[in-house]
Amino acid sequence: MSSVQVSERPALPEKRQLTTKPRFSDKVFRGVVTGGGLSSLLILGMIFIFLLYQGFSILHSQGLHFITTSDWNAAVDDNNVPIPSQSHFGIAAMLIGTLVCATIAVAIAVPISVFTALFLTFYAPSSVKKIMVTLVDLMAAFPSILYGLWGFFVLMPSAVYWAKLLNKFFGWIPFFSMQAPVFDRSPFVAGVVLSIMIIPIVTSIAREIFGQTPLDRIQAAYALGSTRWGMIRAVAFPYARSGIVGGAMLGLGRAMGETVAVYTVLNIVYQINWHVLLGAGGNVASMILMKFGEATPLEIKALMAAGLILFLVTLIVNSLADVIVSKSGKSGR
C-alpha cells in the first residue's frame, strides 16, 4: 500500500454511460403517456397559431396602438364593406378592465377560500367536511351563465349597497372614488361574481395542500402547548404558502378568461376606468362575445387579435405566478 505513490496512480476512467434495455410494455406505455402529454401542448399550440394567423394583419396594421388605445371603430361603407384604412381597434380599456376585475375577484376569493380550506382541514367534523367538499366541488361545475344571472338579479342590488358603503368610507382612495353615482354593472360587481366562481378551485387547492401538512410538525406544535391557530400559523401556513399562491394564480387565470358571467353583469365601455365602483368597465373575453355576432370580417380579425393578446397576458401572469411560487420558497416544506 505505502509503496504506491500518488503520482503513479492511473488516470480516472471515463465515466460510463448508464443505459437500460427498455421492456416492450414500458415502451408502449411511454408512448401513450408522451402522446397524452404532447397532445395538450399541441392543442394549445394550434389555438395560438390560429389566433396569430387570424389576428396578425390587424396587429401589423394597428401596431402598439392595439394595446395602448381604447377606440373600437370598424368603419364600413354604404354597402357594409369594411374600410380597413378608416378602422381603428384598441383594447387598452378591455385589457385593464380584465386585470381589474380579475384582481378584485382574487382579492375577495383568496381569503374566503383559505379560511374555508382551513375550516375543512382543521376544524370541520368529518361529516360536515364530506358534504362541504362535495358542495364546493359542485360549485366549480356550475355553468357560468347561472352565476351571471344570479349576479345580475340577486347579487347586484346588494353589491351596489356595499359599493356605496365603500365609496362613502373609502372614497378618498382613488380606486373607490366616483365621478357619477352609477353603481350598477361595475367592475366591482363583476369582480364579486368572478370571486364566487373561482372560490371552488382556490379552496380545493388550498384544502389539498393544508391536508398534506406533515403530521409530525402538527403534533410538535400541539405538544408545545400551541393553540390550533398557533399551529396553523407556525406550521400549516409556512408549509402551504407556495401552494396557495399557485392556487390563487390559477384562480386569477380563470377570472381573466371568464366570459359569459362578466358579460351579464359588466357594463362594457371603451374607456379606461380605474374607478372600480363606477358602472363602466372592460373585459377582453366579454367584448369578443359581445362583438362576435355582428362583426364584419375585418372586425373578426381584430377580435382574434384581442384573443391572442388575452392569451399572451394570461400566459405572462401564469409564468409570473410560477416565479413567485418558486421564489416564495420551499423553506416551509
Add this chain to the structure above:
Amino acid sequence: MTDESENPEMETHVQPSSLAGIASAAEAKKAPGSSALGVGLEARNIHAWFGDKLALRDVSLDFWAGTVTALIGPSGCGKSTFIRTLNRMHEFIPTAAMAGEVLLNGTDIYAPGVDVTQIRLKVGMVFQKPNPFPSMTIAENVLAGLKLANLKVENKDDLLQECLERAGLWNEVKDRLNAHGGSLSGGQQQRLCIARSLAVRPQVLLMDEPCSALDPGSTLKVEETISHLSSSMTIIIVTHNMQQAARVSDYTAFFLSDGGPGELVEVGHTNEIFSRPKDTRTENYVTGRFG
C-alpha cells in the same frame, strides 16, 4: 400513526447481570431518594381505545419528580399509547378514546374545563422522529413554544442559551443560531427539539423513543442530556433499547400485551427490574428470551 414502529436491531440479547450492572451504576449516580421532590405525575386506571379496540387496560403508575422512568416492552404493548395519554396527544387520533385519570399537581388533566394547551405546556413531549419546524431558524425553533402559546419572557437570548445548554447543543450551534433547523444532523435536530420543549419550562418531559432514529454517538449525547435534565424535572421515556433503559432511568415499567390490550406487568427500581424481576414475563423479556 399507531404507536409502534420498530428498530429491532437495538434489542440485543443481553445477560441480565450485565444490564443490572449498568442499572446499578446509573443509580449510584443519582439515588432514588430524589423522589423526595414528590409525585410529578400520577396515572390512575388508564384505559385507551382505538375505535372499538381496547389498546391499553388499567395502567396505574406514579412518576416521581426528579426521576427518569423508562417504559419498556415489545411492540404493540401500548407504551407509546400510554405516554400519549399523559399529555393528551392521544386524542388527536380520530377514533381514540380513553378512561381513567392523569393527575398533574393533584388535578386531573382530563377534567372538564381544563385548557389542554396549558397541560401540554406543563407536560412537554419529544417525538421519535426529530421534528424541528423547517421554516424557522435554530433560535426561532427553540423559542417557538413561547410564540405558539403567547408566552412572554424578559430575556429571550438568555432563555435561548439556557435551553440549548441544557439540551447539550449550545456549543455546536452558538455560531449559527440563525441557520435553519433542518441544516442540523439528526441527533442535533433531536436535541434541538429537546431544547424547544424546555423553553416553555415543563414540569414533565415525555420522550417517545427519542433515540430510535439516531446513531449511537447522538444517542449517547441525548442520554447525557436526559441525565442532566432529570434532576430538575420528571422524565418519562419510552424505549426499545434495554441498555438505554438501564443507563438512563431510575425506574422501569414493563408493559406487555398477550395479543389483547397492553397491560402494565411490573414497575420498580431499574436495577431490580433488570436483576430481580418479580414476574417471570419481565424476566423473560429483559433476558432476551422474547421481544
